[in-house]
Amino acid sequence: MVAVKSVKIDGENIYIFKSAIYIFESSMGFTLQLDVIVSEVIVKKYKKEENLIIEIELEDGRIVESIMHLKILPGGLPQLNLFCEIDSIEDYDGFDTFHENDSFFPNIEEGITLKEIREVEMPYEDVRLKLKLPIDQVEWLKTQKNKVLNEMFKEFVYEYWKRHKSE
DSSP: OOOEEEEEETTEEEOOSEEEEEEEEETTEEEEEEEEEOOHHHHHHHTTOSEEEEEEEETTSOEEEEEEEEEEOOSSSOEEEEEEEESOSTTOTTOEEEETTOSOOOOTTTTOOHHHHHHHOOOOOOOOOOOOOOHHHHHHHHTSOHHHHHHHHHHHHHHHHHHHTTO
16 A cells, blocks of 8 residues: 655645545546545635646655646545546556445545644634624724734633633
8 A cells, every 4th residue: 555745736735634545447447546634724725726736755755746636525524635547557556446336445534633633724714793892892992903803802712612611
C-alpha cells in the first residue's frame, strides 16, 4: 500500500489530516484517485474549481504530478476527492486497486473528528446580529474597531459556553 506524505495544490502545500491514494477501475478505464481530509478552510477555498494542478509526494519518495478533477464529497468531514484518468496502471506499482463493483473503498474519516480538524485550522464566518441594547452600550460599541468587537464577541461566546455547559 502506498502512503501520501504531502500534497500541493497549484504549488501551495496543504495540510492533510488523512488520505488515501488508489487506482479505481471501471468499465470506462482506470483513474487515479486521491481522497484527502482537509480543513473546512481548504474546502471553501477550492470548492468552485473544476481542475487543479496537483503534486503528490509519496512516503517512498515518488512524486505524482497531474491535472486532476475535483469533487467535493458532501456530508461527513471536510474532504476533497481528486481524480484523473490514467492510461495504464504499470506506472503505479504498490497502489491499491478498487473495482467499481467492490463493496469496500478506503474510509479516511475513521479516527478523526471535526473538533480535531478545527483545532488546527478554525474557519471564520461573517455574522450579522440585530440586537436591542441600551443606548449607552450602542454608542460605546459604535466607537470600537471591528477587530476589537470580533475578539470581544468570540471571548463572550466561549465564556458563555463554559458557564452553561453543565446545565
